[in-house]
Amino acid sequence: MKVLVTGCAGFIGMHTCLRLLTRGDDVIGLDNLNDYYDVRLKEDRLAQLRQFGKFSFDKLDITDQASVAAIFERENIEGVIHLAAQAGVRYSLKNPLAYIQSNLVGFTNILEECRHHQIKHLVFASSSSVYGANTAIPFSVSQNVDHPVSLYAATKKAGELIAHSYSHLYSLPVTCLRFFTVYGPWGRPDMSPYLFASAILEGRSIDVFNHGKMQRDFTYIGDIVEGVVRVLDRPARPNASFDTAAPDPSTSYAPYRVYNIGNHQPVELMTFIETIENALGRKAVKNMLPMQPGDVVATYAETSELREAIGFTPSTPLHVGVGKFVDWYVAYHESKKLNLLSRNKLHD
Structure with a gap:
């Protein structure tokens, strides 16, 4: 299969590309290599992918409609895994327009090209953050998610809705995957595992929000990628028994599905910190802080539909x-x- 992966230099993007390449797929990677976090890390991820002859890379921003269209015109793309997005809950409080541009305008550009080029399946990265103010756990894809508590979450929910409209109008198979707190090698520097490991090794204190009274459904990157690729291979189909009088948000009369992809095992934040301490062989200095705007107390994925x-x-x-x-x-x-x-010795 020839697969387009947007956000290929990102954490999940790099691992997804590696999985596709190792099984023999042709992969076209797109990324704008923005400076939301260290660009060198993104370039080092790309270096892992460039070892494969079946990988090609285009540096472009998905908000550039003409450039996105040119890729689809040039390549005979069969499947799309859309991972490019402006990430980060707290950053959305500082720079909201970046989320509107990337997560809504950019995603719509991808959807437009998918429908014009009869893409066999579009897999879209959503987020557990869409559950927002919900307190009924575990979080189920059959629950309504109409109360986001961050702009990031709102754009991901909006992306799901826009994707459904395209699926309905153009019979475009779309699957939305709600990721739950992904961690692992090559992870993002703004995420807690990286932040905690860095601070502990350097002797700095770590910020522990809500005084540690948080739970997260931490999900290992290898599991995430396995789920993404398996979903890609099974294009969404219409649900013949869909009840329009009592609609289930996870499915549709259109070829559209929504799945949670999480470890189905929430972990206390303090337990997570202790696990990192044990792996590093050092203790953390903890700076206990109140709840932050946009955060939720707990995430917990119901994953029976995915299974x-x-x-x-x-x-x-x-x-x-x-x-x-x-x-x-x-x-x-x-x-x-x-x-x-x-390098320093060379300059001496």
Whole structure:
């Protein structure tokens, strides 16, 4: 299959591309390499992908409609995995327009090209943040998600709705995947595993919000990618028994589906921190803080629908996933130090 992966230099994007490439797919990667976090990390991820002859990369912004259209015109794309987005809950309080542009305008550009080029399946990265003010857990895809508590969440919910309209109007198969707190090697520097590991190793304090009284359904990146690729291979189909008098938000008369993809096992934040401490062999200095705007107290994925659809649900134990993340983190930053020392010696 020839697959377009947007956001290919991102955390989930790189791992998804690697999974597709190792099974023999042709992958076209798009990314604007913005500076929301360290661009060098994104370039290092790309270096992993460029080792494959079946990978090609285009640096472009999905808000550039003409450039997006040119990619679809040039390539005979069969499937699309749309991961590009302005990420981050707290950053959406500072720069809301970035979310409107990338998560709504950019996504609509992708949808337009998918419908014009008869794409076999579009898989869209949504987020557990869409559950917002919901307190009924575990979170089920059959629940209404009409009360987002951050603009980021609102744009992801809006993306699901826009995708459904395209699925309805143009019979475009679309599957929306709500990711739950993804972690693992090559993770984002603005996410808690990276922030905690960095601070602990450097002797700085870590910020613990809501005084540690939080739960997250931490999901290992390998499990996420396995789910994404399995879903890609099973295009969404209309639900013949869809009840328009009592509509289920997770399915439709159109070829459209929504799934949670999470570990189905919420973890206390303090337990997560302890797991990182154990893997690093050091204790954290904790700075206990109140709840932050846009945050939710707990996330917990109900994943039975995903299991029934693709025969898989995430299951990597926390200590195993954190151990793999810490091993990567230490090796990656050690190699960066060695490279810096080598460059300095050349200049001496």
